[in-house]
Amino acid sequence: MTRDKRDEWYPVAIAAMLPPARGRDTLLLGEPIRVRAGDSGPQVETAEGRALPVTIAYGHVWTCLGTPGDLFPIPEAAQPGRRLVDVGMVRVKCSPLRAVENFLDIAHFPFVHTDILGSEPHTEVYRYDVRIRDEVDEVWATKVRFYQPQAAKSAEGGIETEYMYRVPHPTCSVLYKTSPPMPGEWDVIALFVQPLTEELCDVWPWMALYDDASSMAEMIQFQQMIFLQDRSILENQIPRRLPLDPGMESPTRADLTSIAYRRWLKRRGYTYGAQLVAA
Amino acid sequence: MILYDYVLSADCYAVRLLAALTGQRLETRAVDFYPGAAEKGAAFRAINPAGTLPVLVDGEVTLAEPAAILMYLATGTSFAAEGASAQEWLARSRHFAAALGGARQHDMLEVPGDIDALRAEGSLWLRILEAALFEAGEEGCGFLLGDTPTIADIAIFPHVALAPDGGVELGAWPRIRLWMRRLRALPGFIEMPGIHRLHDLKPEPGPDYGGAAA
Amino acid sequence: MSVSWTPVALTPDLPPGGAVPVRAPWGELVVWRSATGRLSCFPERCPHRGMRLSHGFVRGEMISCIYHGWRYDTAGQCRKIPAHPDLEPPAAIRVHSYPVAEAGGLIWIAKTLPESAPPETGAEPLRSLVIASPASAVTEAAGVVPGVPGPVSLPDLAAPLILALQDMGEETAVHALITPADSAARIAASRALEAFRRAVEAEEIAA
CATH class of the missing domain: 3.30.70 (Alpha-Beta Plaits)
Incomplete structure (x- = not known):
């Protein structure tokens, strides 16, 4: 099931914070575009002045250079009682695909998010299930468990957290994790990535959390803290692009989600930001 | 003491770091600097009319200049430093912040700026720091003002350690690397995003390593 | 050029427990020194996910990648994968180890072992x-x-x-x-x- 990269929706702004007047000059798949607040909502146009399709979902303005289909659903976004958090954009000098893959990884928690999402000696990644759900054309990892010293802003002390990961779009991922104040429910944390070029991306994290205690600023900054810990990793991976050649890197059983993601990208023909042959 | 704080701010981190190193408790209040620009809003300007972070409030005292906050917290501790040399480094920390911090904001948060000029200016200040650390080392000192760390080190360190966020790499600065390592190894040291834990200091987990999660 | 020694650092600038990135004519490398003082030189990228090893940390006689903690001994063999603590890493998971030497107050590296030792400097x-x-x-x-x-x-x-x-x-x-x-x-x-x-x-x- 291949789809042209130009036919995907991509995030380009926070809907509630539209750049006024002059707008935001940015890139999408290497093409210059401008995002601005129009009279009847956000407008996106190319350098030649061609108006691009726009949709608003999950706190963000999304656009498309080609012919868009439906944006993937996040049903939890509409559930009452959740607080929706626009975390803001962070630019990273890496392939958009590397940003997504890192988001799917748990084995780095003890070393990169030390004493927050993981800590030695609790480094083991237990078996979990991964499959490509053909009916929705998404990658799903389930029954992922990890010991976390401070799983969320709302967490007090360490808990074993359960995760589900979902890749519904080549540059977007949604994770579901145990909600510390609502153990029967899942907190939703999404990573929406705007590919500027194959080696540069703007990452727009977004969350739908059960948390009545934290201020909005606290929730935003908790997630910014986590993502900025990842940024210094992402900017130091060699090569910048995500290798799809299996010989280039050495995955283990802990990397099943990433293996499935890479396979799914290949199958979809999504290679923007990928390195196909070993350098 | 209340610190109006932004988690990604190097200057806010300097305050949190000094408090941690000196065993002082801060009550942090997160201010939505980004993306919300809350420090420019009316509510925050009632606390600091200048609309900047960090701000430290301790009873009747309100301080909003990073160097002044560090001096305040360091009073009566081994991190206190007075005199012209201390002032020189505290003032220089503003140049580090403008250049390296400016490059960081440009590369990370899409803040406009002349990135080549910011990085060049940042490298100039790193050269000055590298030379100063060499000379301090020749005098038997591991830190900028002596053989123990002071607010001079704390004021400069965050901007230097976060320089790679703005595309200024630290591989070619041996004295700076060793100085940062000494600071990161101090008892009570805390990290911020972009400055990883010195995992070397933690012993290798034992035979039961990775065993059943708690 | 590649069969001779290249000076990459002064001895005191890489104490035990340190790791530094090095730009060699043939690629990006990491040079690190173990707790007992042994020098090693590897390619900069961890074979797992390509992370720069110079960002890693040294414990005892091993360097660990900062990303997932994979540990390599001074010869470049992977000895531990923290995500799988009970797994003996396969012999195939290793990094190349380049010649490294210390002489005349300098640390030297080479792509292949030169015939002669690096020069003394007398300084x-x-x-x-x-x-x-x-x-x-x-x-x-x-x-x-x-x-x-x-x-x-x-x-x-x-x-x-x-x-x-x-x-x-x-x-x-x-x-x-x-x-x-x-x-x-x-x-x-x-x-x-x-x-x-x-x-x-x-x-x-x-x-």
Whole structure:
């Protein structure tokens, strides 16, 4: 099931914070575009002045250079009682695909998010299930468990957290994790990535959390803290692009989600930001 | 003491770091600097009319200049430093912040700026720091003002350690690397995003390593 | 070029437990020193996910990648994968180990083991700095070529410094050594070196 990269929706702004007047000059798949607040909502146009399709979902303005289909659903976004958090954009000098893959990884928690999402000696990644759900054309990892010293802003002390990961779009991922104040429910944390070029991306994290205690600023900054810990990793991976050649890197059983993601990208023909042959 | 704080701010981190190193408790209040620009809003300007972070409030005292906050917290501790040399480094920390911090904001948060000029200016200040650390080392000192760390080190360190966020790499600065390592190894040291834990200091987990999660 | 030794750092700038990135003519590398003082030189990328190993950490006789904590011994063999604590890492998970040596106050690396040992300098380490000019320009100003430490007289210094140049493409690392001197003389030498750098970068001098 291949789809042209130009036919995907991509995030380009926070809907509630539209750049006024002059707008935001940015890139999408290497093409210059401008995002601005129009009279009847956000407008996106190319350098030649061609108006691009726009949709608003999950706190963000999304656009498309080609012919868009439906944006993937996040049903939890509409559930009452959740607080929706626009975390803001962070630019990273890496392939958009590397940003997504890192988001799917748990084995780095003890070393990169030390004493927050993981800590030695609790480094083991237990078996979990991964499959490509053909009916929705998404990658799903389930029954992922990890010991976390401070799983969320709302967490007090360490808990074993359960995760589900979902890749519904080549540059977007949604994770579901145990909600510390609502153990029967899942907190939703999404990573929406705007590919500027194959080696540069703007990452727009977004969350739908059960948390009545934290201020909005606290929730935003908790997630910014986590993502900025990842940024210094992402900017130091060699090569910048995500290798799809299996010989280039050495995955283990802990990397099943990433293996499935890479396979799914290949199958979809999504290679923007990928390195196909070993350098 | 209340610190109006932004988690990604190097200057806010300097305050949190000094408090941690000196065993002082801060009550942090997160201010939505980004993306919300809350420090420019009316509510925050009632606390600091200048609309900047960090701000430290301790009873009747309100301080909003990073160097002044560090001096305040360091009073009566081994991190206190007075005199012209201390002032020189505290003032220089503003140049580090403008250049390296400016490059960081440009590369990370899409803040406009002349990135080549910011990085060049940042490298100039790193050269000055590298030379100063060499000379301090020749005098038997591991830190900028002596053989123990002071607010001079704390004021400069965050901007230097976060320089790679703005595309200024630290591989070619041996004295700076060793100085940062000494600071990161101090008892009570805390990290911020972009400055990883010195995992070397933690012993290798034992035979039961990775065993059943708690 | 690749069969000779390349100076990459002064000995005291890489103490036990340290790891530094190195730009060699044949690629990006990490040089690190174990707790017992043993030097190793590997390619910069961890084979797992490509992370730079110079960002990693050294515990005892192993270097760990900062990303997932994969541990490599001084020969480059992966010894531990923390995500799978009970797994003995397969022999195939290893990084190449390049020759590395210590001589004359300098740390040297090579792509393949040269026939002779790196040269002695008869001097003590002063400091390293990077000049934002290609090696050819530094050679023209200093009269020494990359890889071969030699005496260079700088203005206002009583004795020449020994400079070892490291070609890094657009930039050049200068590893400076000095005959035994007191701290005032060493500080004066450091300042003369700074002035030399400014002059080379401004293209003001030639040997």
